Amino acid sequence: MSDAVGWLTIFALSVFVGVEVISKVSSTLHTPLMSGANAIHGIILLGAILVTGTSDSDAVLAIGLVAIVLATLNLVGGFVVTDRMLQMFTGRRRPGPRG
Amino acid sequence: MTPTWAQVAYLAAAVCFILALKGLSSPRRARNGNLVGAAGALLACVVVFFALDLHHVPLILGAIVVGSVLGVVGARRVQMTQMPQLVALFNGVGGGAAALVALLELQHLVADGASDIATFDLVATAFTLLVGAVSFSGSLVTFAKLQELMTGRPVTFPGLAIAFGGSLLAGVALAVVLVLHPAVWIGVLLAVVGLVLGALLVLPVGGADVPIVISLLNAFTGLSVAAEGYVLGNIVLLVGGTLVGASGTFLTKMMASAMGRSLPHILFGALKGGSTLGGGEVSDRPVRSATPEDVAILLAYAHRVIVVPGYGLAVAQAQHSLRELVDVLGEKGIEVDYAIHPVAGRMPGHMNVMLAEAQVPYEQLKDMDEING
Numbered sequence: 001m002s003d004a005v006g007w008l009t010i011f012a013l014s015v016f017v018g019v020e021v022i023s024k025v026s027s028t029l030h031t032p033l034m035s036g037a038n039a040i041h042g043i044i045l046l047g048a049i050l051v052t053g054t055s056d057s058d059a060v061l062a063i064g065l066v067a068i069v070l071a072t073l074n075l076v077g078g079f080v081v082t083d084r085m086l087q088m089f090t091g092r093r094r095p096g097p098r099g
Numbered sequence: 100m101t102p103t104w105a106q107v108a109y110l111a112a113a114v115c116f117i118l119a120l121k122g123l124s125s126p127r128r129a130r131n132g133n134l135v136g137a138a139g140a141l142l143a144c145v146v147v148f149f150a151l152d153l154h155h156v157p158l159i160l161g162a163i164v165v166g167s168v169l170g171v172v173g174a175r176r177v178q179m180t181q182m183p184q185l186v187a188l189f190n191g192v193g194g195g196a197a198a199l200v201a202l203l204e205l206q207h208l209v210a211d212g213a214s215d216i217a218t219f220d221l222v223a224t225a226f227t228l229l230v231g232a233v234s235f236s237g238s239l240v241t242f243a244k245l246q247e248l249m250t251g252r253p254v255t256f257p258g259l260a261i262a263f264g265g266s267l268l269a270g271v272a273l274a275v276v277l278v279l280h281p282a283v284w285i286g287v288l289l290a291v292v293g294l295v296l297g298a299l300l301v302l303p304v305g306g307a308d309v310p311i312v313i314s315l316l317n318a319f320t321g322l323s324v325a326a327e328g329y330v331l332g333n334i335v336l337l338v339g340g341t342l343v344g345a346s347g348t349f350l351t352k353m354m355a356s357a358m359g360r361s362l363p364h365i366l367f368g369a370l371k372g373g374s375t376l377g378g379g380e381v382s383d384r385p386v387r388s389a390t391p392e393d394v395a396i397l398l399a400y401a402h403r404v405i406v407v408p409g410y411g412l413a414v415a416q417a418q419h420s421l422r423e424l425v426d427v428l429g430e431k432g433i434e435v436d437y438a439i440h441p442v443a444g445r446m447p448g449h450m451n452v453m454l455a456e457a458q459v460p461y462e463q464l465k466d467m468d469e470i471n472g
Contacts, residue, residue, distance in 0.1 A: 004217075004219050007329050007332075007337065010334070010337060010338065010341075011325065011329075011337060011341050014325075014337070014338050014341035014342055014345065015341055015344075015345040016345075017117055017342065017345075018120070018341060018342040018343070018344065018345030018346040018349070019345050019346060019349045021117060021120045021121040021124060021342075021346065022120055022121075022123070022124050022346045022349060022350060023349070024124060025123070025124035025125075025350075025353075026124075026126070026466060027353075027357060027439075027441035027442075027447060027448055027466055027467075028126060028439070028448055028451045028464060028466060029123065029124065029125075029126060029129060029448060029451075030350065030353070030354060030441070030446075030447040030448030031182060031444075031446055031447065031448035031449050031451070031452050032123060032129060032133075032448070032452065033120075033123045033124065033346075033350060033448075034186060034313070034314055034317060034347075034350060034446075034447075034448075035182070035186050036119065036120070036123045036129075036132070036133050036136065037120065037123075037317060037321070037342075037343045037346055037347055037350070038186055038189055038190050038193070038317050038320075038343075039133075039136065039137070039140075039189070040116050040119065040120070040136055040140075040321075040339050040342065040343050041190075041193050041197075041317070041320050041321045041324045041339065041340055041343045042140070042189070042193050043112075043116075043140055043143060043324065043335055043336060043339045043340075044193060044196050044197045044200060044324045044327065044336065044340075045140075045144060045163075045196070046143050046144055046147055046333065046335060046336060047197075047200045047204075047324075047327050047328070047331050047333065047336055048196055048199070048200050049144065049147050049148075049153070049159055050147065050151070050153075050331055050333070051200055051203040051204050051207065051331075052153075052155060052158075052159055052162075052203075053147075053151065053153025053154055053155060053156070053159060054151075054153065054154070054207070055154070055155065055203070056210075060203055060206060060207075061155060061158070063199055063202070063203060064199075064203055065158060065159070065162045066162075066199065067195075067196045067199035067200050067203070068159060068162035068163060068166065068196075069162050069165050069166040069169075070166070070192040070193070070195050070196040070199070071166070071192070071193065071196035071200075072162070072163050072165075072166025072167055072170060073166045073169050073170045073173075073189065073192045074170075074189045074190070074192050074193035074196065075140055075166075075170070075193075076166065076167045076170035076171060076174075077169070077170030077171065077173050077174045077185075077189050078170075078174075078189050078193075079133060079136065079137040079140070080170060080171050080174035080175065081173075081174035081177065081182075081185060081186075081189075082123075082133045083130065083133050083134070083137075084174060084175070085179075085182070085452050085455075086129045086130040086133055087130060088452065088455035088456050088458075089126055089129060089130070089451075089452075089455050089461055
């Protein structure tokens with residue numbers, strides 16, 4: 001099996017996993033799910049770190065740092081805001097104010 | 100080369116992303132699922148510093164700190180009603196980052212010898228550049244629409260369809276040129292065409308359809324990250340990006356069908372001259388309006404009340420007042436449920452988030468099938 005075919009196999013299987021794991025999601029969770037999935041593709045940060053860390057010119061370094069800031073914004077902001085939403089769904093065991 | 104232990108760590112991170120999406124599909128496990136995803140991302144980003152001998156580490160860490168601070172502040176400050184535009188913004192910057200990474204990696208490959216680059220790598224690079232740029236500009240335009248920096252109505256002008264078709268053709272042609280004759284400036288040109296294409300794609304979409312487009316662009320960003328993962332030979336990027344691409348496409352379809360609309364209609368409806376703002380069917384059923392006093396009397400003598408909150412509640416920020424009203428009814432022994440339409444609020448599932456913010460118990464939130472059954 002050639003390298004490219006190996007990667008394509010992983011791609012094809014991931015497509016089915018991606019559809020399968022969310023196929024039973026209730027419409028209640030559409031907004032957090034979208035936001036959570038949005039955070040996951042922030043992992044492009046890893047790619048940004050890789051190209052910046054192996055850069056050999058100042059121009060590449062500068063653009064790479066911009067990419068890192070953007071990717072981190074996506075990754076960190078995405079996970080934090082999703083957690084904030086979900087906290088409201090599950091985290092209300094604490095006693096609320098009583099009047 | 101990436102050592103084997105690091106590859107295994109990357110695989111573990113990819114598995115975390117699968118578990119995260121799985122967790123996010125159930126209300127009880129959703130928060131843990133999200134945390135598992137964050138842990139996977141953290142693992143992958145820590146491992147890369149130990150696995151490879153990277154340069155400029157202090158600068159990289161500095162950029163990560165800047166991004167994290169901006170992200171956390173934005174995520175904490177945002178009001179729940181503004182959630183759609185924040186998701187659009189985060190999605191856009193992710194797409195922009197993917198396009199930039201593809202450009203830098205292209206420069207790297209060309210510097211190593213343009214004739215040695217595998218065709219497949221070039222195809223994937225062209226894909227990431229184009230789709231990442233589309234996602235970036237498209238998301239920023241949706242952000243501007245939702246933040247009311249520009250009109251939220253469909254924007255069309257004569258020749259829009261031709262301009263869109265023309266840039267699409269130009270994008271495909273440039274992608275082919277890039278694969279045949281790899282050069283950085285062609286890559287830059289391709290990304291610019293992508294930016295134009297993204298704006299033209301989103302401008303004619305308006306009103307309640309905008310969040311569906313965010314979901315679609317979310318899937319686009321996922322796919323561009325996956326393609327870049329292939330170029331970089333990185334399994335986390337490939338699996339994570341593909342998961343988002345596939346689940347995002349599926350989610351977009353589910354949202355569109357919950358609104359009773361098809362995706363081509365949402366994207367291209369305005370181009371054909373029809374408005375994208377609903378079907379415009381006028382119901383002949385009578386509308387009964389009532390004064391607050393009438394409602395109070397009606398509610399006080401009821402046994403069971405079903406609240407069907409709509410877009411107006413979201414705009415008026417009235418979810419807390421509603422919750423107080425329901426508490427008063429509850430004390431009188433009246434049974435109250437909320438019937439939530441799948442697309443109530445500013446984006447699908449948004450109403451549930453806003454009621455949860457007002458501390459409405461999850462058990463009282465019923466979806467359409469549950470309340471009708």
